[in-house]
Amino acid sequence: MHSPQQSMNVSATSPSTTPEGRNNNPEESNEKLQKELLDLQMKYNSMVAEVRDTKQAEEQLNAEIIRLKNVMDEQKREIETKSREKNELLNRLSAVAGQRLRDNNPAIADLSSEIRPTKIAEGFKELYDNEWTEAFIELKDQGYQDIVAIQFLITAVEDSFEFTADISRRRLEHLEASTRALVSHKEEKPDAVRHINKAKTISERDMKSEHRYQYGSVQQHADQKQVASAILSEECADLLKQLRKASAQALVEEIQNCFIENRMRNKETAVKQKAMIDFYKECAKITWFMSVQTPPLTLAPKPAKDSPIQTDLYLQYTQSGSKVDYVVWPACLLHENGPLLAKGVVQPFKPEVGDGAEVGKRKASVHGSHASVRQSGNDRRSTINSNNVNDPSKGVGRRVSCDYDTQF
Template sequence: MKPQPDYFDQDAESTFKNLSEEYAKAQCSIKELDMRNKKLTEELRKEKSHVDKLKEELKRREGTKKDTGKNEALTRFNEIAGRRLLDNDASIADLSTEIRPSKIGENFKILYDNEWTEAFEELTEQGKTEEECIKTLLHIVQDTFTFAMEKAKSFESKLISIVTSFPANANSSNKNTTKDEEELIKQLKRVSAARTCTAVQDVYVRKFKIKGKIGERLKLYARKCMELCWYMAVQSPPMVIISAVQCKGPFDEKYYSRYTATGDLIDYVVWPCTLLHENGPVLAKGVAQATKDNREAFKRKQAPAAPKQNSDERWSSTKQGAVGQEGISNQNTRYQKKDEKK
């Protein structure tokens, strides 16, 4: 008799096979989940590390900010203290800027040596005499100085208006500025000097061109004069140039060097003298043409030469001088009376 198939065993085998497959799938899922878990754990670790770094960075920045604020406050304090030391004492050099009085005086002398000479040659080529060239160039530097002082005064008035909120055209007696405001205005004038200089130069050269055609070297000379005069005008207190002197007055070597002639009197000024401030010390000597006192020279020429004496004659005249002094005096009196009668 043929045995019948055992359906139970077949079902069990099929079930076992299904379970095995499911188990295998479960194992794969477990592995995948384990891998994802490891990956997430690593990402979490990295994020935690990043958060820690951000916390450290934040802490460091807060510390730096505090230090920076402290340093800025200290720097500001030192700056104000330094400015107060310099305030109203122009003899102390402000080395924080190139636009300082000693440097301006040095550059003003260089201007005479270089640009003045070039402009002088250009005017000479146009047929002007030496004196005409000197007068023209002196007039330009005087005019630029006056122009710079006027513009600097207007500029300071605008700064006061900005800092204090006073109208620019308000009465100056009503503009009661504090010391800090005055200090700020002085700093703004110094800091902006180089930038504002270009604008002032352009305005002056346009005004200069209206008066007539000018050469390139003369225009360069005018611009350089305007630059240095502007730097003089924005100083606290302003610098001063001296070019007005008494003609035939005594030649003062403290203020001027001689141009081409020698002598003890001033004939005319060639280049101005630069002072630190009004009635202040000399920063750069000017140049002036010297002359001699012709009246004294004429008297010396007309006076008769004294006769030469030997040693015996000199001794005799010395010996007789004391004895005959009274007689000589009386004789002179008689001559005077005769002249009066005549």
């Protein structure tokens, strides 16, 4: 056993340690802490640098995102522009192709037009059902015999057809002439400048008035010849036909007024009754729309008297039969020698007794009641021969001229 004194000496000579057995040397601890602090500082600096690099990379990415967005917006606008141009070109191509397909091809209907052939045919039928009936009754009240009143009305619609067809043809000619003038003179000086230059080169005091007139006539003839020689493209000619048709509705009132003025110039066709005026107006409107089609709608040729009735073209009026006596209302065709759009009406001869047909039998027709319209006033009877009903050169209200070149 050791004594207490020996234990204390052993304790004094042994190294100094912590209760946990660690080295309690201050220098070593300080050095160790310095090393740890240095490591931490290096890690911190590294992390700071990493954060800085990350922020720079983020800023670059944001800038790239903005640039790509701008590029994408620009490309989107370009795509929209190209798409719009493509659609416009497709629409133009479709319109041109459709127009070329419809041009002189009445089998193809332009459903976008309010004055397409089927609509005109409906108006032609309504003209007979409505305005014709009122006008017929009015003429009967004025003392016209049935056959004379019918001839008066069918002559009016035929005159209207020829009248408006002539205006339509002249209007297209005027449009073509104006366009040719633009094409042939597009590189020339304006008229005023040309006239000034012409005046400088030609001394009026050295020329007699008749020479000046002759010079002007020669120049005018040369200009007209140059204009006439200008060739319009097929597309331009089609556009002019479209222009004529597109402006048809706006000219209806002028056409009607001119046609009525035409009728009033002839004492045989001049009327003041409202029903007749309305009939004239509607005739002018419908036949005007017929004339601006490409090709124009037309009236079927009148069947000859005593010819077999073409039941595919005509209805029968107030009696049945197989032979034509006279035409009451013309048939409307899609074009010359074309398919039927609206049937006409004819009055057949009465069947003979013994032919197996009942005398006086009335076939159902559009206006079977017209024969029963009362006939009043014996002071106004026409002496026109009924055999002249289908003769265009005879009868009531033949055509008179109208100075409409300056109007249309």
